[in-house]
Amino acid sequence: MAILYNTDQNLRERASSCIENDFKHNAIETAQETFYVKRGQLVEEMPDWEIIRDRAAAIRNDVTKNLDFYVKQFAERAEANGCIMHYAPDGEDALWEILGIFADHGAAHAVKSKSMMSEEIGLNEVLEQAGVDIIETDCAENILQTAGDKPSHIVVPALHFDREAIAELYRKKRGYEGSSVPEEITHFLRSILREEFLAAEVGVRGCNFAVAETGSTTLVTNEGNGRMVDTYPKVQIILVGIDRIVPDLEALDTMMCLLPRSAVGAKMTAYFSVDSGPRKPGEVDGAEEVHIVIMDNGRHTLINTEFEAMLRCCRCGACLNICPVYRHITGHGYGSIYPGPMGIVLTAALEGYDNLGGMPFACSLCGACAEHCPVEIPLHDLIRQHRINMVEEHKNNPVEVPIFKGLELMWSNRAVYGTAMAAGRPIMKALADGEKGAMDESSAWIPIVKGWTSKRDFDVLAPELFRTWFKKHKKERNAGSEEGGQDR
């Protein structure tokens, strides 16, 4: 599957190389800072934010609980609007359906806008192999496509590039001759994309929310290229994840109240389109033929499991924007096209535990993601649940098993604990720097503590347990109060 793209390295290797990449690391930190402030201000302005969150979570739960009903309703209404429906149980089915549409039209040229699902199934590569020229038209996606890179964020996928790097990239790959001023780069991009829009036979795009009651699909963008993809080519292919459905326009309104605010700290995006079918007689623009591919690709397997809540996710990226781990290891540290907190939960739920390279451990369980998630997904609990499942399925690191067994024994038995403390005290003391009373970098040869002491000092065991002191204290106090009694 294409969700995972870096299984050659494990978490530690991926994380280290991302942490060392100062540029990427700083870019993400700055972006997080900006989103944090902007989102915070907007949420502050909305006293009923929590009420809307509750409502959104309830709407999304309702869809999950009645998924078949809503998928059917959406499909029927969209068909009634004149769309051609395709149902794809998994990614491969979706690819076949899409290749079929291209073949039917003998199309060799396509433009594309915003679709995580297409990333998930590796659509670009498959189309290119089939001889189709497919161009990403959103700025960030175009940068990634040109660079042959992977997204580092689900909303702002090229967050890890700066304008210098972008200008250089276009100079090298697309004959750009201008400066690194963003407007100039955008202008250049616009000029090359115009040609593409005009030449394209097929437009491929994603869908933020699909409205069951009206059979409509929606698209949220800030650049407007999505609308060009929507209107220029004669044939339209819209990829819809089954978890993208909302019941009606009112529910859409609720979700749209949360999505841009959570995503980038904006009240609304520059462009928000609601599409309901192909061009009607007398209309001047829009595709003549609209295909909607509804994809499941493993999502239904989450229903009635501990990960069901993940189907509420609206891909706003708020959890990435707040996560202190994402902040440092950046999107590429996770090795999945879905990074950050939502990425851990979703990737592991869809892919299983074999090829994750430790991804579920890229989390300190701080809970910031859950606090910020507009649909109240308890992300940190779900991440921990993945770890529990991994241990149950023996997908944990075998080296650690006896260590945890030992800890279990010590932590559940006062006598073992007392003995271990008594034995550990002189050992730690001997290893510590006498003046600091802590183990420093000189203890970096000891396997378990070496990671810790490479970055910080480790305080050693106190000469006496607190509970030992407490017993003596209790005795003295009791004796004292008895004496006090005699005095009186």
Place this chain on the structure above:
Amino acid sequence: MKIALFPGCMVDMIYPETGIAAVNVLERLGCEISLPDKQVCCGQGLVNSGYADGTRSVAKNTIKAYDACKEDFIVSLTGSCMNAIVNDYPPLFEDDPVFSAKLRSVTSRFREFTQFIVDELGVTDVGASFPHTVTFHKSCHSTRLLGIKEQPLKLLDNVAGLQYIEMEHADRCCGFGGTFSFKEPEISGEMVREKCRTIIESGAEVVTGVDSPCLMNIKGALSRMRSTGELDRDIRVMHIARILDAKE
């Protein structure tokens, strides 16, 4: 008032001075304290690493120890351990009605140290004096997951001579995360260094908190930064109990 104390194993093993300070403060406020000797650790390190079965045996030991105490409140000196008991234990005993019932009787009596003083004893001024600039690390588990936000700050506010300075992103994770800091030390190391930078930038002389593990992490990193020359002054790291016990 009679209370049972839950120090958390880190206070027990490494920072008894925190436990002693807490006992002093609570006794001054008229509490009679008991400490079940059998209890050892909450097992958070196990559950966070996915060892549900192992956690159950550790948890049973904790639950039994505190179920045996009949005091009205169990006062915790460590927010994250309390969070493990209150929020992480229940799902582990869903299929065990006997322990679920015992657990409920334990969790309903649990209060974090500052929460207990402010909400149950109704005290916001414990009569401490500590003439220093202090910044407060808002630990994830106590602040965010247990919702203890106002209480520690109210108490600090009434300490004579104390000047409170808020650090940037005071509620950002310090990167300890229990076994996380051992299993992923590179990521954790980045996180704690960033936390320390915000502490240093605040200009405070002392950093405090309600959670010993976070404080251990921060103290270790500040100490290393001091020895490598990245930090040019001493910043004291103290559990809030020690500040509330201070008479400087």
